[in-house]
Amino acid sequence: MSNSETVGLPVLEPEGAAVPCCPPLTAGELSVRDAERMAAMFKALSDPVRLRLFSKVASHPGGEACVCDIQDVGVSQPTVSHHLKKLREAGLLTSERRGTWVYYRVAPSVVAAMSAMLDLPATT
Amino acid sequence: MSNSETVGLPVLEPEGAAVPCCPPLTAGELSVRDAERMAAMFKALSDPVRLRLFSKVASHPGGEACVCDIQDVGVSQPTVSHHLKKLREAGLLTSERRGTWVYYRVAPSVVAAMSAMLDLPATT
């Protein structure tokens, strides 16, 4: 394979593309397609290790973190890499290699997208 | 078993107790415990069928819905029941039997708890 399986979306967006989701959760019955998209986002955050990795990136000074800064979450290095890949594929993180290191940051508009799901006026 | 496995919390709360979560996702590194709690909530919403069931309940007039009103999501009746149980155990829905029917509603403060995770001023 290669890259390109962002939430199973059509192969339009490279990888860490802005999250395309979704109507508010409480606004009405979700369509099957929207439910699948939202479920994919939630699934990406449904693992404790991924949640900690995400929060480490999100709270890191400068808005980005090297893998080496965040990989102390109690699992092996391949597992950390695996989880970061899942977060990337879900469109929640983006990655960029700079020299020896790879830096991750929260994908733009992710929090806004999630708050929209929860039917809150995005206060940003 | 019986009931009582709300997110794996101590057996304090009956079942649909208010969600005890959690610090904002972007505020700092999550503790292991908080990550587990949040992950359990997200996991409950990480299935398309559960998401549709949840949104059907959330958007139903009167704030509650009979199982019979929402069970048309393309899976068998036992599966619907199974998913509703998961949502109950996660503290996202509460249920009440009235005569022949069982009514589900969104657990109080769930949306507020989730918005708190996303670090948004809960505008409710």
Added chain:
DNA sequence: GCTCTGTATCGACGTTTGTCGATATCCCTC
């Protein structure tokens, strides 16, 4: 009482997930 309808539980199944060790790839430095 019996029967019918609505909901929950049980047991089984195939699939997906999280994890690891081994190994490959990238790129810097010497």
Added chain:
DNA sequence: GAGGGATATCGACAAACGTCGATACAGAGC
């Protein structure tokens, strides 16, 4: 270009998950 550190991929395995049909339980009405 050889060596070495940082990430990613591969292959395997156990555990968890979503689904189903069969069945049990609960309440309403006869």
